[in-house]
Amino acid sequence: MRTLRAMILIVSVLAALLAQAEKIEFTYTALGAKIGTSTLERQAEGTFRSVTEIKVANVEVRSELQGRLVEGTLTEFTLDQTVQGTRAVISAKDGKAKIVAGGQEREVSYAPTRVFFSNYHPFTTGTVADAFNPSVASSQKVDTFVIDALTAIPIEVVAKLSQRIEVGGKPLVAKVHNLKFPTVAFDVFTVEGEGVVAWDIPTQRTTIVRLGFEKLVEDPTLKYPELSKPEFAVKIESNVRVPMRDGVELAAEVIRPAQEGDYPVILVRTPYGRKPSAIEGEWWARRGYAFVSQDVRGRGESAGEWTPFVHERDDGFDTIGWIEKQPWCSGRVGMIGGSYVGWVQWWAAVERPAALKCIVPQVSPPDPFFNFPIDHGVPMLLGAIWWLRVVEKPSPDSSIFTPFSKPEALLSLPLASIDDELLGKNIPFFDDWLSKESSQAFGRVNFHPDLPKVDIPALHISGWWDGDGIGTRLNWMAMNRLKKRNQHLIYGPWTHAFNTTTSIGDVDYGPEAILELQSVYLRWFDHWLKERDVWKGQPTARVFVTGANEWRELAGWPDPSSELTTLYFRSVGGLSTIKPGSEEPDRFTYDPAKIAFEPKDLEINPADATTVLNIKRTDDDFLLYSTGPLKEPMIVAGPIEVELHFATSARDTDFFATLIDKDPDGIRRLIAVPGKIRARYHRGFDRPELLTPGRTYKVTFPIWDTAHEVEAGHSLEVLISSQSFPSFARNLNTGEPAATGTRMVAAHQTLYHDRNRPSAIRFYGLPPKTP
Template sequence: MFVPVMCGTVFVHRAAMQSAPVIETNVLVPMRDGVRLAADVYRPSAAGRFPVLLCRTPYNKNGQAALAKFFVENGYAVVVMDSRGLYASKGEWHPYTDEGRDGYDTQQWIGQQPWSDGKVGMFGRSYPGYTQVAAAPYRNTYVKAIMPEAAQSSNFEAIWSWNGIYHLALGLSWGTGQEAIARGRPRPSPSWVEVMNHLPLKSSMDMIGVHSQFVGDTLSHETYDEFWRAMSIQEKYADMDVAAYHLTGWYDDLTHETISNFVNMRKLSRSDHARRWQKLLIGPWGHGVRSDPKYGDMDFGPQMATDLRKLHLHWYDYHLKGVRNGLETEAPIRIFVMGENVWRDEQEWPLTRARATRLYLHSTGTANTRMGDGTLSDKTPGAERSDVYAYDPRYPVPTYGGHGSGGGGITRDGAFSIQGPMDQRSTQQRADVLVYTTENLPADTEVTGAAELNLFFSTDVIDTDFFATLSDVYPDGRAILITEGALRTRHRESREMTKLLTPKQTYEVKIPLWETSNVFKAGHRIRLHITSSNFPRFNRNLNSGKPMAEEMEEDIRVAHQVILHDAQHPSSLMLPVVPADAKRGTPQR
């Protein structure tokens, strides 16, 4: 089994391994405003000072006990803290906005404890990943290294909204669930299908039975404004000065955000040391490192397995203990190349050797369904008929696969599954889905990086959505989802403002697809499908142009979408293709 970690010495406190750890529960740590947050402290039973690993979480500190004990066995003290206002911590729960200050204050407290040697690291996935990067601009001198897994840079562009389209299932279920916990109540369990279909969205919390001011604000703030800036680190990279190991998966809803953190911290951090010590790992999984090679409808083989605990020790031993374990000789980037199913080291992102390769959309006007005549080729279009489909918000395309972190049980099973690389044939047989496919590929074709759809369209409504999905079509017909992108047209010019459409006017938009790495094997085909909904992962655009929180059933408009692909309107898909003779790095099976 291949583990993407260089071999090396692991320094262990022998005495710590021979007896149970000392555990102090519900230690109240004072913040600058006097509020006290609860932490569990795990430390070796041996006398002395130790490097300390910190996790700050809104998901109950008790859930990290096993991992904390593992770190103690390997010579670390560990502090796991409940976020402000949740579980045993005091104060009021305000998602995201308090994490930077509270993180710094906690780090400062740790550095001054008699069992701390003054070197602090951080760990955690998802929200606990965000707590790491949120505290980074405060530059606590005790903090030497962090390891954010699946951490966002801006909540507007990933977790809560995607180019203006609201993450409905996740937003409503996560937001109200955390609010219930803050009030000492169990997570709500309404009929989520009814909740997701309810209009207007602003009263959906009446059906859930829990009202969250935060969720209400996420629904009403449709542009990137001060509400969202308060939860963003995008303007703060130049204030950071810490070594960071960033982890994500090709099917995480934070793929782009994690890569953005890596790229910008590598470019903008204050010191040479911090810029040099940015690392990135991307595997064939979703919202968290997986050990099971089977994911969605794919099996990536045993070589994809990653020992996350060893990965942590390798990173912390070097930066907090000074162990020369070979980390300094490793490449800054390691990616899993799907299709080939190998790990590969890289020195840069994006890959400069990738060539922008454009495939044009073609048809005779009947690209509807995978049985239609839509094609992709490098031939520029001439006089071609447009493709047309009707998007009726009352009958949306159901979520099936793709990037995601779930949705509180809403999008886990059956027709609403978000499980990454799912076979898209059921979606591609709908009449409101346009499908464009290449001929059988004569040779292996590697796509690594961010694809982009350049789309010419018109519609008869003043606002609508477009979803673009790239799939790998196998010789047996399976169409495995590789990556996807989406756009709410009112956000076509800016995330900071909205601009409605003029019906029946032609527009050109660029729809970015999330980064990926996949080898489309010889004999396979590359497929693009286009539609206007992905429900309930995202909220339905009712095509009315009204604020999404206020739209009612009577506001629903059926949108007649026209996709143009002629000489004057050459709709195309740009793919970052890595030429076979330019493949570098060190692949390992």
């Protein structure tokens, strides 16, 4: 069972073990609203019982952990846990441990341990904090046994500055440690004689606190007197039916101030279940906003047929029109949300509903031919299939986190059969996506052609490692080209689950990598919806420079102070600012029938993830170009693009470009998400044309945005290849349609870099940060 990947991961930590019987109670709070409690009872002889009950919208958790500690060592335990109706029982005694879940049983050996953790039990993580030795180092790895998974993982523990607090008139000092799990980091507060008293999980906007210690985890927005305060009682209306123009009714939660009046409205439209989003509604309602969270058509409790993308323009427009007519609406509406929930904002915006005044698209895709489900002509594979599993039921459940039963089916051909093989059913809209062989085939789903009509402010948010990050790049650049005003950008060192962890694989960017965004959102909506002058002075772009591991506030993206830099591919694998003269081309071979793929590669533990690229220079299926060791540091910033002059033996093929930082020890690390293109689109994405073998072509395509400092002594490298399976579908090189092709041939690729065919990479060099 992969409890660490549960849809809602709420972590907590320990109150110190006392010698006498005791009862300790904690309160779980999310966005200022109570969502659960945890009660720990401990006896002097070492037995304990911890019961946690949490309800977040329609997600319910009940977890009971019982066990025995002998001189601080966990000798036996039983964890009985039900999450969303799915029960698991995990137990250990006499050196044996077993898990019973979903009708299956697994047994492993168990060695009693002093350092252990369970997701929903506040007392356990304190054993991790107790294992920290302040005399050794301020940052230490602590091996921790995770009860929920019956496995041990290293947890990084970092000492932070202590905080002073007064409780019951008595001044106390709380020590603070940051615990970094593979998927989340949080602060643990301990007081001598009291044990652990509070936990702050800012990325989940969740706290767990003992009575009297609330000030340790106070709402950060309260620090800004100019922003809206939590002054209103709240009224909640559930399953409100919102009619669309065709008579279909969509389900919504309406959370607003209880006091009669007209209020600005924040709208969230989601395919992932409206109730989890609605938990934020109470936080906003207390600050004088109405909050509407809606299931999109065919999802959750909304009527109609679920076909991704197709109805979002009209349904978004109709929903905002309905909101505008409500007596509690001031006539000003904003939207916020990530991924698909960011996408729907753009579809609504291009329809120009009068009441829509601003949007906050987070990790939002662009038009569907340029990221998801197709990326510059190359069909997304693993991510697309995973998303199909998320949305193929009316509401997502915990099964989306289980491994594929037949991962080898990813190699199935034709491509349109993969949903049948992996999911056991045909998903018609997946087949429809694959059949589209040009950007314009998506019709009204494309919103970029209509962006000239969008004149509202937008706060674009994404991360360098976001799987939809190319969307933020393309959406931002389009609005920039159109000279649209009041566009702002935040780029962090984050994945699609943005602003949730300081680490990507085995690289930690430091505690500053996490931003306190709630006050940013409140400031944004106070300014544009309440028409308060509180956004003045905010930077146009705020980006995190990896390598240097620091935030930069910029006047634009690209920043006006940055310099466009071109590095040309050269013979013998060189990368230089000097244009080439007469040089021989380079060659490699891509054979889709010889892709190396092991199903176990899909089962990577987050703790084992890495940005390291293991490249064998003896392989003949890629080319590598390098600057050699730099004499001075260089900050590589976006937008970045690659220009390739090539010939191939095939009728069609793909090219991928990967940006790398190589250190003096020869370790290569990925520093940006690779760019890609299907070569048949060399004339444009609405003009596919198969290739003539041996003829020279040119393609230009983006590497995804980044800002990274390559240190002196390091090398900047570019790797050119023709596949990234299983993330993306293989090009079979025959020119057959992507959906139905089955025949494979090898492609012999020739890459030119001479005076008339200068293959190159272009990026913006960002100057060093001024003191």
